[in-house]
Structure formats: structure tokens, C-alpha cells
Amino acid sequence: MAKTLYDKLFELNTVYQAEGETPILYIHRHLMHEVTSPQAFAGLKGAGRQVRQPQKTFATMDHSISTQSRDPAACGEQARIQVLELDKNCKENNISLYDLSNKNQGIVHVVGPEQGLTLPGMTIVCGDSHTSTHGAFGALAFGIGTSEVEHVLATQTLKQAKAKSMKIEVRGKVAPGITAKDIILAIIGKLTMAGGTGHVVEFCGEAITDLSMEGRMTVCNMAIEMGAKAGIIAPDQTTFDYLQGRPFAPKGEQWEQAVAFWRTLKSDDDAVYDTVVTLEAKDIAPQITWGTNPGQVISIDQQVPDPQQMNDLIAQQAAVKALKYMGLEAHTNLTDVPVDKVFIGSCTNSRIEDLRAAAAVVKGRKVAQGVTALVVPGSGLVREQAEKEGLDKIFREAGFEWRLPGCSMCLAMNDDRLGEWERCASTSNRNFESRQGRNGRTHLVSPAMAAAAAVFGKFTDIRTVELL
Numbered sequence: 001m002a003k004t005l006y007d008k009l010f011e012l013n014t015v016y017q018a019e020g021e022t023p024i025l026y027i028h029r030h031l032m033h034e035v036t037s038p039q040a041f042a043g044l045k046g047a048g049r050q051v052r053q054p055q056k057t058f059a060t061m062d063h064s065i066s067t068q069s070r071d072p073a074a075c076g077e078q079a080r081i082q083v084l085e086l087d088k089n090c091k092e093n094n095i096s097l098y099d100l101s102n103k104n105q106g107i108v109h110v111v112g113p114e115q116g117l118t119l120p121g122m123t124i125v126c127g128d129s130h131t132s133t134h135g136a137f138g139a140l141a142f143g144i145g146t147s148e149v150e151h152v153l154a155t156q157t158l159k160q161a162k163a164k165s166m167k168i169e170v171r172g173k174v175a176p177g178i179t180a181k182d183i184i185l186a187i188i189g190k191l192t193m194a195g196g197t198g199h200v201v202e203f204c205g206e207a208i209t210d211l212s213m214e215g216r217m218t219v220c221n222m223a224i225e226m227g228a229k230a231g232i233i234a235p236d237q238t239t240f241d242y243l244q245g246r247p248f249a250p251k252g253e254q255w256e257q258a259v260a261f262w263r264t265l266k267s268d269d270d271a272v273y274d275t276v277v278t279l280e281a282k283d284i285a286p287q288i289t290w291g292t293n294p295g296q297v298i299s300i301d302q303q304v305p306d307p308q309q310m311n312d313l314i315a316q317q318a319a320v321k322a323l324k325y326m327g328l329e330a331h332t333n334l335t336d337v338p339v340d341k342v343f344i345g346s347c348t349n350s351r352i353e354d355l356r357a358a359a360a361v362v363k364g365r366k367v368a369q370g371v372t373a374l375v376v377p378g379s380g381l382v383r384e385q386a387e388k389e390g391l392d393k394i395f396r397e398a399g400f401e402w403r404l405p406g407c408s409m410c411l412a413m414n415d416d417r418l419g420e421w422e423r424c425a426s427t428s429n430r431n432f433e434s435r436q437g438r439n440g441r442t443h444l445v446s447p448a449m450a451a452a453a454a455v456f457g458k459f460t461d462i463r464t465v466e467l468l
């Protein structure tokens with residue numbers, strides 16, 4: 001029978017299967033950060049068990065750290081304990097750690113691909129929902145809970161039922177200025193935040209294969225925001241070119257063999273999916289969320305929707321509540337709405353291409369009066385590359401803060417957060433109530449749109465902005 005890419009990845013990595021039982025997958029890479037690992041290590045220790053394959057686990061520090069200083073105590077006692085626990089646990093168990101003094105340190109989903117740890121065909125897990133990012137390489141990658149982290153540490157395997165399959169095809173080419181972030185927000189807008197529930201989503205079509213690896217990661221990163229278990233994109237030459245020469249990528253003859261195998265990782269032409277969704281790329285305009293879930297999204301040239309015009313009662317009630325929280329009226333043009341803060345960063349949009357896109361808009365301009373704007377590179381290597389290209393200078397001269405790598409203002413778990421009722425243009429992936437700080441208001445946008453909001457002081461249609 002014809003197989004989908006997901007079928008192939010699942011079969012390839014199943015090490016135990018029996019009638020009436022949940023299959024068991026082998027796990028190639030276990031990524032880790034300071035927030036979801038301490039209890040897992042404690043559980044393991046309590047049970048007197050060892051880490052089964054420490055060389056397959058890689059850790060970094062990202063959530064509970066400051067991006068203004070490398071002092072582990074900078075974000076308070078709880079954060080300090082988390083960070084030091086991770087350090088201790090990695091040392092005790094021979095696990096590689098990119099700690100705060102390591103130049104490769106950064107957000108776990110930026111670091112993995114960058115190091116070549118993320119390879120096609122692999123199973124990759126992490127105690128973090130945005131592990132779906134790694135699916136951009138044709139890996140089966142998904143977030144797991146803390147008890148599963150413990151299980152993977154002990155066995156290097158995981159019980160996993162097979163999900164349903166969904167194909168999302170984005171046909172044709174996007175218009176100039178439209179980015180991966182706009183594509184995925186438009187998809188979530190169409191499907192809603194629950195549209196992918198129970199599915200592993202394969203993204204395909206010309207607009208997807210046209211994307212760089214950075215763009216593909218942005219798309220798969222947010223698969224989780226429509227409720228999907230994972231997102232995947234079939235590997236191709238773009239994938240191989242990105243990976244070649246990375247520290248953990250295969251070398252020499254092994255590289256050739258690997259690429260030959262990776263080329264087989266695609267859905268058969270006549271493969272059947274449980275759900276199929278199609279979008280036309282040319283219809284996608286710059287996207288911006290107006291509400292408190294990522295499905296509450298519009299094109300920048302549309303007005304904020306009127307709940308009274310919504311047929312679905314639940315959607316209507318959610319919209320009323322969201323508008324109240326966001327301090328917005330129906331029929332508002334968001335291009336009339338000022339912002340207080342701008343956050344360019346997170347595992348969705350903190351890679352070099354994202355910073356280049358933002359810098360292109362910022363160049364020759366200044367951050368608007370009253371706006372606080374920060375750029376937080378996703379990793380030490382992204383930061384280094386950006387500095388080599390002089391992007392840091394462009395940002396600093398315009399009045400942006402240029403930070404050290406970490407999750408920063410994506411979530412209110414460190415020293416960066418929104419003040420009460422502050423409005424933020426953010427390149428991150430979640431906009432629920434208080435996500436970026438108590439009673440903060442988040443609008444999810446692309447890096448170029450965030451940069452435009454910073455320099456014009458209000459949301460701006462990137463298609464109207466001239467590059468200086």
C-alpha cells in the first residue's frame with residue numbers, strides 16, 4: 001500500500017509492536033532544557049536507574065535565564081536552582097550541555113538543527129511542545145511530558161500510538177514580502193487552533209518547498225499551535241545543503257549513504273491521508289493575530305472581526321472575550337493601533353534569516369518614541385553570524401536592545417516581560433492571556449512586520465514599507 005512520509009517515519013522507528021498494545025518507538029535524539037528535566041532526573045535517581053544512552057541526549061539552557069547577563073541567579077532563586085540542577089544532572093550522567101558559557105548555547109529548537117543533531121528520518125523528543133520544529137528536516141519530532149522524559153532517559157524508547165495524518169498543501173508561490181510566518185498563521189487561521197488535533201501534519205506544495213530551512217522550521221514550529229502532534233516536511237536538496245558540514249551531520253562516505261537514504265523519505269504519490277487541506281499561496285497577505293489564540297488572526301489589510309457577524313456561537317463568545325482582553329473594538333484597522341513593545345526572537349523566528357529580514361526594515365530608521373524593542377538571537381551562533389554581518393549595529397543604532405540568546409519575552413519565565421496591558425508585536429508563537437507577562441497583550445507577526453511596528457510605532461503593512 002502507498003505510504004505517507006509519516007507512515008514511513010513511524011515504521012522505520014518502531015521497535016516493538018503487538019496486537020492491542022501501544023507501539024514502542026526508538027528515540028534517536030533527546031533534547032533537554034532546564035524547565036522540564038529536573039523532576040525526570042529526580043525520578044530516575046529515586047528508582048535507582050541510569051541514563052541508558054547519554055550520548056543521545058543533548059541539553060541547553062534557555063527558558064529561565066536572563067538574556068542581559070549570564071549570571072544564573074539573574075532571574076531569581078527558582079530559576080537559579082533549575083539552571084544549576086541541569087548542570088549537575090548533565091555532569092552526573094555524562095550528558096552534553098550547552099551551558100551559559102558555551103558559544104553554542106541557545107534555544108533548544110534553534111541549537112539542535114544548527115549543530116546537525118536534527119537529521120531526516122530520526123525520532124526526536126524534548127520536554128517541550130515546540131519540538132515539532134525539527135520536523136522541518138523530515139524527522140518525527142514531538143514534545144513529551146516530564147514522566148516521558150524520565151522514560152526516554154531510562155530506555156531511549158517511548159510508547160507512542162499512531163496519530164492520524166493530514167496533508168496541508170500550499171500551492172503556487174507567495175507574493176513578495178510574504179514569509180513562512182505568514183504562511184503558518186494563515187493556515188492556523190483557516191483551520192483554527194484545534195484544526196490539527198490528533199494529526200501529524202505534512203506540509204507540502206511549492207510555497208513550502210520554496211522555503212529555506214529557517215522558514216520550514218518556522219512553519220513546523222507552529223504546527224503545535226493548531227493542535228497537531230507534529231509537523232513534517234519531506235527532506236530535499238535544501239535540507240541536505242543546510243546540513244552538510246554541521247558538527248553532528250554524517251561525513252564522507254557516510255554522508256553520501258545518508259543522503260541516498262534521506263531521498264527515500266517522502267510520501268508516495270498515491271498515499272492516502274485522513275485529512276487534506278489546500279491553500280493558494282497567492283492569497284496569503286501579511287498576517288497578524290488580533291485575539292488570544294493563534295487562530296484569531298487576520299491579514300493586516302483586514303479589519304478586526306465583529307463577533308456579531310460570527311455564526312459559530314463558541315467562536316463568537318471567544319472573540320468577545322479576546323477583544324475585551326486585547327483592548328480592541330470590532331472593525332478596527334490594526335494599522336491604526338500603536339505598540340508599546342516589540343520582541344524579535346523565540347524558537348519561531350530568531351534565526352539568521354529572521355534577523356536579516358528585520359534588519360532590512362530597520363536599516364536607516366529609528367525605533368519610534370515610546371517603544372521598547374528587543375532582538376534576541378536564538379543561539380550564540382546566530383548572534384555571532386549576525387554580528388559578522390553587522391546586523392547588531394543596525395539594530396543598536398536604531399535603538400533596539402541587542403541581547404544574548406534565550407527564550408526571553410516569548411514567555412514570562414525570566415526577566416523579560418510585558419507590563420500590564422502593554423501591547424506587543426511579537427515574532428513568537430503563543431498569544432494567550434498573560435503569556436508574555438501578566439495581562440500583557442500579544443500580537444503574533446513575522447520579523448519584518450515586528451520590525452516595522454518598532455520603527456513606525458504602530459502596526460504597519462510591510463508591503464507598503466520601502467527598504468532604505
Ligand SMILES: CC(C)[C@H](C(=O)O)[C@@H](O)C(=O)O
Pocket residue numbers: 035036063127128129130143411
Ligand atoms: C516551558 C515549556 C515546557 C514550554 C513548552 O512546552 O512549550 C515552553 O517552551 C512554551 O513555549 O510554552
Ligand code: SF4
Pocket residue numbers: 062063107108109128130346347348406407410411428429
Ligand atoms: S522560545 Fe518560546 S516557544 Fe520556544 S521553547 Fe522558548 S518559551 Fe517555548
